[in-house]
Amino acid sequence: MNACMNKRLLFACIILAVLYTPDEACAQFTAPRAYDNTPVGINQLELSYAYVHANASIDTSLIITGANFNLNQGTIDYTRYFGLLHRLTWAEAALPVAGLGGSITGTNIQGSATGAGDTSYRLAMLLKGGPALTVAQFENYQPTTCLGVSLTITAPTGLYHPDKILNLGSHRWSFKPEIALTHPFGPEQKWEFDAYVNASFYTDNTSYRGREILRQQPLPGVEGHISYSFDDGVWASVDTRYSFRGTTLLNGVTQNNAQQNLIVGSEMNISLNPRNSLIFELAKALVHVNGPDLVGFTVRYDYTWGKVYRRNTK
Secondary structure, eight states, X not given: OOHHHHHHHHHHHHHHXXXXXXXXXXXXXXXXXXXXXXXXXXXXXXEEEEEEEEEEOOOTTSSOOOEEEEEEEEEEEEEEEEEETTEEEEEEEEEEEEEEEEEETTSSOEEEEEEEOOOEEEEEEEEESOBOOOXXXXXXXXXXXXXXXXXXXEOSOSOOOTTOSOOSOOSSOEEEEEEEEEEEESGGGOEEEEEEEEEEXXXXXXXXXXXEEEEEOOEEXXXXXXXXXXXXXXXXXXXXXXXXXXXXXXXXXXXXXXXXXXXXXXXXXXXXXXXXXXXXXXXXXXXXXXSOOEEEEEEEEEEEEEHHHHHHTO
């Protein structure tokens, strides 16, 4: 194999290592209505399944023109809502387990991986419009415009082999601060608009291909969500996210692969009863410059418990 082909294959491997990690594929959006006020003392356990198919054009100037990936991922997520400085605050932890398979058209590059992905941890607070309320106080709460902030940390706990192209872990930390604005409107406040601004920051992967250093510049993003409540138990949303930059460097040499990604999607939330909910999500990439051309869906089941439910059953 000549040096030119080696260089092209190396570029392809960098794209795979950076763009097709399970956390990036499945967590395209922060959920709509994620910053709504909630009584303190609530716990939520979420079980989810996600399927993502990606067929990405790596670079039209390269012989390697496409990649195919199929991801099946299950996630266990726990959230606790409490009061801090008289504001609603919540902490969340998530553990993904996935199977990922992929190949590059026209080459021998292919592989699969099964195991645990990188765990993530989130701390969030409502700075405006979200006082920490007891169950009794919350009965008289009227939804209003809320301003919230959060920090999500992803830890390099997932399965990672330096000599493999496809991995379920990224072998690096990431930090995602976010600012959120939510505004209910319309008759009976059945409509809600959410706007999120966030950015992902990454530490270096110092064991890329065993001995090289893979670095990625920050990846900023903006999101918009519009949702409508059909009744007390069903609401649906239209979602969009745009992200850009995120150029990678290998041993200090830029790969000139800044991203531009526009993802659109939709979500439907169905409350089966006060404790149990089902959520269905769809997402598709409309713009994917140096980013994944993906389509996928997620099904989530939420079980909620806490003081409010014990009180209602008395």
